[in-house]
Amino acid sequence: MRSLRGNDQSVVRALNRNALLNMLLHEAPLSRVQLRERSGLSGAAVTAVIAELIEDGLVEEQATGPSTGGRPPVLLTVNYGARAAVGFKLMERGLDAVLANLGGEVGNHVRCDLPDTRPETVVQTAAEVTARLLDGSGVPRERLVGLGMGLPGVIDTESGVCVHSSYLGWHGVPIAELLERATGVPTVIDNDVNAFAAAERLFGHGRQARHLAVVTVGRGIGSGLVANGRTYRGARGGAGELGHTVSERGGRACDCGKRGCLEAYASEPALVARAREAAPDLPLPDIHAVLAQRSDARIGALLTDAGERVGVALANLVNLFNPELIVIGGEGVRLGEPYFSALRRTLRENAFDGLADDLPVVVEPWGDEAWARGAASLAISRTFDLEVT
Structure with a gap:
């Protein structure tokens, strides 16, 4: 992780933003005072970041908490419906896809067969399925935080490259770049089991x-x-x-x-x-x-x-x-x-x-959309867990 310079305010603000979002994801509802105490940020920093998150629709004021003698604190929670992510589970013969909100709740699910697993076939199908998911749910494309794809094999997540997949017959395929180019949406890929782990970490038993x-x-x-x-x-x-x-x-x-x-x-x-x-x-x-x-x-x-x-x-x-x-x-x-x-x-x-x-x-009980929901969690996790490299 690189060191943060004092004048690198955009990075500091992004880190603060994601720290508070992540805190609300796991512990909401929380007041601004509780966020300040838990995060170690100043009151002014918490107030500024929360105002920005409310303006973006990602955080909402839910209710008031019990008073300790003064004005009752306003409790904050994540507005999970403010954004969405598309998740793909790529298999040898098909593609499972879901549209999920920031809470991992699936709003639309599509499963389709693949005639083959050539990268161009997968990318074209994924782009078409993304449009179907959005049209079927009424979610505008600009509300997508990203696409996630889980696939079998050795995956270089940072570069977005499938290094090797014997199941798919892929070697050195820059699948994330190809998907981004076809859909116009930021894309993250990972091994399919890591995608499942992301869902468990964010929304399941591992929270x-x-x-x-x-x-x-x-x-x-x-x-x-x-x-x-x-x-x-x-x-x-x-x-x-x-x-x-x-x-x-x-x-x-x-x-x-x-x-x-x-x-x-x-x-x-x-x-x-x-x-x-x-x-x-x-x-x-x-x-x-x-x-x-x-x-x-x-x-x-x-x-x-x-x-x-x-x-x-x-x-x-x-x-x-x-x-x-x-x-x-x-x-x-x-x-x-x-x-x-x-x-x-x-x-x-x-x-x-x-x-x-x-x-x-x-x-964990098994469902047809579990893998794809995990893949959506890859994109969702980028919203809550910013890593500065």
């Missing part, structure tokens, strides 16, 4: 957590890490590849080209493949069929084994990262028992002395 791990299970297994209230992406944007930690050295082949990865044992495609091997007499075309046979001892043992493998991986994550909360999401939440009971038991058995004793492990 009060400074150190948070979000784990997704489904076609793949990934994690998003929030350290000190900030997403941790690593040196090249590749942090969180939990599914490619080694579960069994020299074991089953993984789609990444390596052997023994956790995904090769505990992802949904891996479970289907392993179930067919373990129970060749059963019709098991997909994960739904596998789960329908969970009462079969062979399938039950397989689900337990997969849950234990993920539990060990999470114990390693806890030992290294020491989060205060783990949130599990993704299509894999439908795996149910005995998968999750084995996961929790093995996590606690293998975590270092006391680190998992009081650690909440929350399984």
Whole structure:
């Protein structure tokens, strides 16, 4: 972070503005006096910034609080409907998109198929869907704070480049720039699990957590890490590849080209493949069929084994990262028992002395728009959490 010069008033004001907005997001309603006490800013600075935010429509005076002897304080809150963001979850065969307000509430949701995942196809479709979302909700384009896109792969968020995505067949694609050019709206991209973590940090179970791990299970297994209230992406944007930690050295082949990865044992495609091997007499075309046979001892043992493998991986994550909360999401939440009971038991058995004793492990109910809502949170988070670099 660069040092702030005393005459760099625009940067100082932007930092103050976002600090107060972020405070109201997490703690509203608050009075101006409470904002001054919590932020350490002067009364004049708080008054000036709040006046600006009210004029912009981002903050509103909601009610009066109890009097402590003088005039009752006026309480302030965020006007979540003042702005909106579009979020995209990019998949191999489709695009999920939502229009969400600053509180993460989804006002419009569109899901469309993609004929292919060439960057030009994705950009054109995203631009068309953005127009559909705005037209369908009556939100003018100038009220958009930005677009967010979550996609699988290694993402350089600062440059807006998809460095590598084996799922999409992309290498070095400047997708954020292409989207901005097509839509005229500022765009931020990130790994899809980091996008999900952004939603949990802003609006979900992690609102009060400074150190948070979000784990997704489904076609793949990934994690998003929030350290000190900030997403941790690593040196090249590749942090969180939990599914490619080694579960069994020299074991089953993984789609990444390596052997023994956790995904090769505990992802949904891996479970289907392993179930067919373990129970060749059963019709098991997909994960739904596998789960329908969970009462079969062979399938039950397989689900337990997969849950234990993920539990060990999470114990390693806890030992290294020491989060205060783990949130599990993704299509894999439908795996149910005995998968999750084995996961929790093995996590606690293998975590270092006391680190998992009081650690909440929350399984987040899955919805079709959850990923796209997370992507919208990427753009929304820029409104509340300004980083000066």
